[in-house]
Amino acid sequence: MLTRTMEAAGRPHDDVLYVGALEIRPMDGLVVAGGRALNLSVREFGLLVALARSGGGIVRREDLYQRVWGGALRGGDRSIDVYIHKLRVKLEEALPDCRFIHTHVGFGYRFSPEPSHAFHIPATGR
Amino acid sequence: MLTRTMEAAGRPHDDVLYVGALEIRPMDGLVVAGGRALNLSVREFGLLVALARSGGGIVRREDLYQRVWGGALRGGDRSIDVYIHKLRVKLEEALPDCRFIHTHVGFGYRFSPEPSHAFHIPATGR
């Protein structure tokens, strides 16, 4: 049994989150990618933290909205989509070789550093 | 970086199914095969969960339909066939050395990890 200081699954009160080449400091509102600090807005940062804290699992859009915006996601609200996009752009620009935000249609988003894989021939599409 | 993730923590994550090299998290809509997350649609995922939960027994198509689609299977409905196929393709692509979905003609499907037969050439279909 672990008597570790990190109850990984438990609550995310971590001082610093390391995800791939990302270093996220929720307390300081700071994200460092490859030694370079990212310039994120409040929403972008909140979204990133919420994603990074989900331990590689899928987070439903309702939950994301709840955690970042607070309150229930109303039908037709596209804020999440817009900010997922903004985040993707900034992460992509900071770390072009790594994909972090993965869409699971109908389920939500998953945050995990995966190499932006070279194109392969799609046999039967997916 | 941790190779072992959070499931070691306090919570009994009994909602996780392990079948062969597959790790299925019905609650999270997530399937991991060999450390890699699968990208399944809602139907594909539902079907996989229904199959994986039947403990290696044969599931009749009527029951499958009932559990995944909800409602009675109408004559002529081929949805199950189509999605069995889609699932097979994705599982095959993720774990080429293992067959999971076995057809029992006239009875239903059985879900069980079995090694793909050594080497054969699927030249003209099968």
Add this chain to the structure above:
DNA sequence: TCGGGTGTTCACCGGTCTTTCACCAGGTAT
């Protein structure tokens, strides 16, 4: 006041998902 950054909403579009159809192969019954 002006200007830039930020957050929200809208509109459009493109890709994905689901269902349905058509056709085929292999097995079963007649």
Add this chain to the structure above:
DNA sequence: ATACCTGGTGAAAGACCGGTGAACACCCGA
């Protein structure tokens, strides 16, 4: 053998979902 049944497979139509650019209002500092 012939007809039938059952499931495999590819494709197409429409619904649905998410990606993306842009417009707009707001806030705040210069």
